[in-house]
Amino acid sequence: MNGHPSIDSSAAVGLLFDMLRIRRLEERSAELYGQGRIRGFLHLYIGEEAVAVGAVHALAPDDAVVATYREHGHALLKGVPMTAIMAEMLGYQEGCSRGRGGSMHLFDAATRFFGGNAIVGGGLPLAAGLALAEQMQGSTRLVACFFGEGAMAEGAFHEAINLAALWQLPVLFCCENNLYAMGTALERSQSQTDLCAKAAAYKVAAQAVDGMDVVAVHDATRQAVERVRAGLGPYFLEFKTYRFRAHSMFDPELYRDKAEVERWKARDPIPAYRARLLAGKVLDDDGVAALLAEVEREVEAAVAFAEAGTLEPLETLCLDVYTGEGSA
Amino acid sequence: MTRITYREALRQALRDALLRDPRVFLMGEDVGRYGGTYAVSKGLLDEFGAERIRDTPLSELAFVGAGIGAALGGMRPIVEVMTVNFSLLALDPLVNTAATLRHMSGGQFSVPLVLRMATGAGRQLAAQHSHSLEGWFAHVPGLKILAPATLEDARGMLWPALEDPDPVLIFEHAQLYNLEGELDDSAPLDIRSARIRREGTDLTLIAYGGTLGKALAAAESLAAEGLSAEVIDLRVLRPLDDATLLASVCKTRRALVVDEGWRSGSLAAEIIARIVEQGFYELDAPPARVCSAEVPMPYAKHLEEAALPQVAGIVAAARGLLG
Numbered sequence: 001m002n003g004h005p006s007i008d009s010s011a012a013v014g015l016l017f018d019m020l021r022i023r024r025l026e027e028r029s030a031e032l033y034g035q036g037r038i039r040g041f042l043h044l045y046i047g048e049e050a051v052a053v054g055a056v057h058a059l060a061p062d063d064a065v066v067a068t069y070r071e072h073g074h075a076l077l078k079g080v081p082m083t084a085i086m087a088e089m090l091g092y093q094e095g096c097s098r099g100r101g102g103s104m105h106l107f108d109a110a111t112r113f114f115g116g117n118a119i120v121g122g123g124l125p126l127a128a129g130l131a132l133a134e135q136m137q138g139s140t141r142l143v144a145c146f147f148g149e150g151a152m153a154e155g156a157f158h159e160a161i162n163l164a165a166l167w168q169l170p171v172l173f174c175c176e177n178n179l180y181a182m183g184t185a186l187e188r189s190q191s192q193t194d195l196c197a198k199a200a201a202y203k204v205a206a207q208a209v210d211g212m213d214v215v216a217v218h219d220a221t222r223q224a225v226e227r228v229r230a231g232l233g234p235y236f237l238e239f240k241t242y243r244f245r246a247h248s249m250f251d252p253e254l255y256r257d258k259a260e261v262e263r264w265k266a267r268d269p270i271p272a273y274r275a276r277l278l279a280g281k282v283l284d285d286d287g288v289a290a291l292l293a294e295v296e297r298e299v300e301a302a303v304a305f306a307e308a309g310t311l312e313p314l315e316t317l318c319l320d321v322y323t324g325e326g327s328a
Numbered sequence: 329m330t331r332i333t334y335r336e337a338l339r340q341a342l343r344d345a346l347l348r349d350p351r352v353f354l355m356g357e358d359v360g361r362y363g364g365t366y367a368v369s370k371g372l373l374d375e376f377g378a379e380r381i382r383d384t385p386l387s388e389l390a391f392v393g394a395g396i397g398a399a400l401g402g403m404r405p406i407v408e409v410m411t412v413n414f415s416l417l418a419l420d421p422l423v424n425t426a427a428t429l430r431h432m433s434g435g436q437f438s439v440p441l442v443l444r445m446a447t448g449a450g451r452q453l454a455a456q457h458s459h460s461l462e463g464w465f466a467h468v469p470g471l472k473i474l475a476p477a478t479l480e481d482a483r484g485m486l487w488p489a490l491e492d493p494d495p496v497l498i499f500e501h502a503q504l505y506n507l508e509g510e511l512d513d514s515a516p517l518d519i520r521s522a523r524i525r526r527e528g529t530d531l532t533l534i535a536y537g538g539t540l541g542k543a544l545a546a547a548e549s550l551a552a553e554g555l556s557a558e559v560i561d562l563r564v565l566r567p568l569d570d571a572t573l574l575a576s577v578c579k580t581r582r583a584l585v586v587d588e589g590w591r592s593g594s595l596a597a598e599i600i601a602r603i604v605e606q607g608f609y610e611l612d613a614p615p616a617r618v619c620s621a622e623v624p625m626p627y628a629k630h631l632e633e634a635a636l637p638q639v640a641g642i643v644a645a646a647r648g649l650l651g
Contacts, residue, residue: 064401098434107433114400115433119424125390126425129397129405136353136379136403156420159390166385320435321469323493 006219009282013291015057015214016277019049019270020295022073025082028299029072029089029103033249037307038089040102041118043070047244050269051176052077054217055144055239058225059172064112064130064143066123068176069104070243071116074146079111082298083305092309099312120181121154123147124173128160131169131234142170142228149238150181152198153190161234165202168233172224173199175236176211178243183255199236211239212267215276244268334507337482338368338444338500342406345490346376349404352490355382355391356408356444365410366446366505392418392443396426396495399441404490409445412461412499426495427470438493442486448501448538448588449636455624458632460588462499462537463595466566472496473565474519477540479509481563484517492519499565501538501588522569524576528558531582531649534573534599536562539586539637546586546642555650565595573599574607581612582649586637591619613649618642 026046032038045052048070056065056077067074075085080096088095089103097107097116104118114130117123127145134141151157152175164171175195179186186193196206205227209220217239224235242264246253253261277283283291319325332340345352354369360383363370373381384391388409395407409415415422422443429437449458466473472494476482482500489496496519525540526547535543540561547557558576562568577583583603587596596617603615621635 093434096434097432097436100434101432105432107436109433109436114437115429117425119420122393122420122424125393125421126397126400128390129394129399130401131397132394133398133401133403136398137401156389156393159385159387160393162385163387163390163394320431322472323430323438 011057012277012282013287015053015218016270016273016283017291017295018053018057018077019214019273020291021082021298022049022052022076023270024295024299025076025085025302026072028303030245030249032089032303038103039091040104041069041248042089042103043248044243044245045070045073047264047268048176048178048211048241049073050214050217050273051174051211051239051241052146054214055174055221055237058218058221059144060141062112063141064114065146066114066127066130066143067116067146068120068123068148069116069118071106071146072103075106075108075113075116078108078113080106080108080113082302086302086306087309090306090309092306093312094305094309121147121151121156124151124156124160127171128164128169131164131171132167134170135167140229142172142225144172144174146174146176148181149175149177149179149186149195150184150189152195153181161199161202161204161236164234165204168231170228170231171234172221172228173204173234173236175238176241177238178241180243180247180256182247183251185255195238196236204234204236206236206238208238208240211241212269212272214269214273329510329512331508332479332511333505334479334482335366335368335505337479337511338486339370339372341483341486342369342372343375345406345486346372346380348487349490351402351404352406353380353382353403354406354408355384355395357384357386357410359383359408364408366502368505369408388414388417389420393421393425395441395443396421396439399439400437404440406442406444406486406490409443411457411502412445412447413456413459415445415461422465422471422495423468427468430494431470439495440490440493441495442489442498443495444498444500446502447499448503449625449632450503450538452627452629452632454627458625460538460620462565463587463589465497466595470495471566472519474498475537475563475565476500477504477537477561477563479507479511480515481517483511484515485519488517488519499537503538519564520569522563522572523561524558524572525561526557526559528556528580530556530580531584531646532558532560532576532580533584533586533642533646534560534562535586536565537588539588542637542639542642543586545639546646549639549643550646555646557646568599568602570602570606573603577603577607578610581610583611583615584642584645584649585615585617586642587617587619588637589619590622591617592622594619613651616645616649618645
């Protein structure tokens with residue numbers, strides 16, 4: 001018993017390691033935000049890490065990922081270097097989007113990470129199209145599209161899932177249901193709160209998963225991936241999760257009570273999974289300490305890299321509005 | 329030279345592209361079995377099959393967004409939106425994604441999408457099927473906007489649009505589909521420049537798409553009065569070919585823009601601003617414009633005609649410039 005019966009020990013530890021990397025990256029980002037080093041909007045994923053970690057670990061490296069504006073973790077998991085993510089947030093040209101995107105618009109062609117989309121629901125049609133390209137080219141790659149439950153009130157969700165189901169596109173719909181669309185609770189904004197029922201209405205296989213349990217997320221995603229890759233059409237996963245921090249750094253959190261937040265924090269996916277690994281003797285305290293130290297090194301190296309970043313020269317302001325052109 | 333309609337020229341261009349590049353496919357509402365709302369894609373389903381001639385649900389947001397995704401994924405989609413008013417349902421993917429992605433990603437993702445749609449009035453389709461909103465799209469950096477007004481451009485603009493690595497929107501004025509004439513299809517075309525469609529010396533009429541024919545008719549009428557109008561077909565609404573515009577205006581010293589869009593905040597306004605900025609001291613008269621009346625397009629025929637730029641109005645405005 002290693003805490004995650006269906007994978008080997010190093011993979012099991014890898015899940016914890018990646019949750020810790022995301023957590024620490026974002027804690028450090030929040031500090032930098034407080035110091036005015038990161039500006040704009042900063043949306044933290046803290047509390048939801050088990051979702052991205054469990055899901056992305058179940059993908060193949062060349063599968064595409066489309067994510068939201070709460071996507072630092074997804075980018076990191078896809079293989080975008082933490083240095084490039086941190087430099088992006090600091091607005092430097094060493095960032096993964098040359099400092100033009102910021103926290104909400106991380107992109108990386110090399111790892112097939114298609115953003116970073118700050119229009120709620122905006123990634124869904126894009127994911128359907130990427131999947132259509134895969135299907136038409138006869139590939140077995142799939143597209144994992146992450147979105148919040150709030151996006152399921154958007155027409156983009158309904159149009160995109162209909163298209164994906166109609167054409168049996170290889171899209172893995174990964175709904176991160178953290179119960180609040182910014183400050184609006186699910187039951188205050190959607191008449192049907194059974195999210196799987198919405199997917200099922202389009203004849204898409206759907207499953208709700210405990211998004212605070214990285215093992216459950218990983219297992220469910222692996223099974224879904226197998227089906228999608230086999231050409232059985234899209235699959236919808238609802239990951240029930242919770243955002244521990246405010247929506248963005250400007251949010252005074254008037255819409256939810258502290259007791260609710262505390263209840264969810266008691267289910268923090270990181271200590272829960274760490275305890276499982278310790279109980280399963282996959283890790284001991286020294287092992288955990290080593291992971292934490294490694295994470296700390298990586299985060300500090302990323303901060304150092306980012307702080308040494310350089311500003312894009314103004315001469316290239318209009319570069320890449322059009323391909324191969326400096327201005328238009 | 330063959331006798332052909334604008335519609336057939338568009339179809340030939342589609343067919344040619346589908347034959348030349350296996351990555352090319354067409355998708356949109358009723359492009360397949362129905363044959364296209366304006367019958368542009370008629371017959372293509374039989375020849376190329378349902379994989380490449382794809383009927384979509386009535387989901388402009390999704391199928392335009394999916395076109396962007398497919399373009400990112402290595403395909404060369406041609407997406408047809410039935411009419412410009414419906415394209416408003418897809419403004420989000422076009423403006424927030426297709427136009428931004430290359431710059432916002434630091435140059436990593438180009439979007440080689442081609443989007444075709446009908447635009448313009450003249451068929452008594454009233455206020456939700458008749459507007460000319462191409463000027464809005466021409467406002468957006470990252471998009472390229474084409475307005476084929478001739479058989480040659482209907483036939484020749486699609487392929488360079490597909491070769492372009494960036495999103496290209498092609499606006500087909502709905503009154504042009506039945507335009508018929510001789511087509512010399514051998515000439516390769518660019519999608520960068522405006523063209524002088526009639527040489528003249530006394531003033532420059534600047535038109536595009538559905539207003540080109542009216543401008544040419546006005547020029548003919550003016551010629552009968554002894555006035556020599558040069559007629560420029562913009563062809564490309566973004567980026568604008570300032571050089572051709574200014575060269576002509578500096579020669580004739582008078583400019584009249586004919587634009588089926590509404591006057592306020594229009595493409596006509598932008599063109600006049602550029603003429604004034606770059607050619608003010610060459611002008612003998614203030615630049616003028618003939619645009620659509622600032623009303624939602626009415627249904628009744630006489631009202632619709634009154635709302636649109638017409639030859640008589642262009643001639644009158646031209647006479648006014650020549651004082």
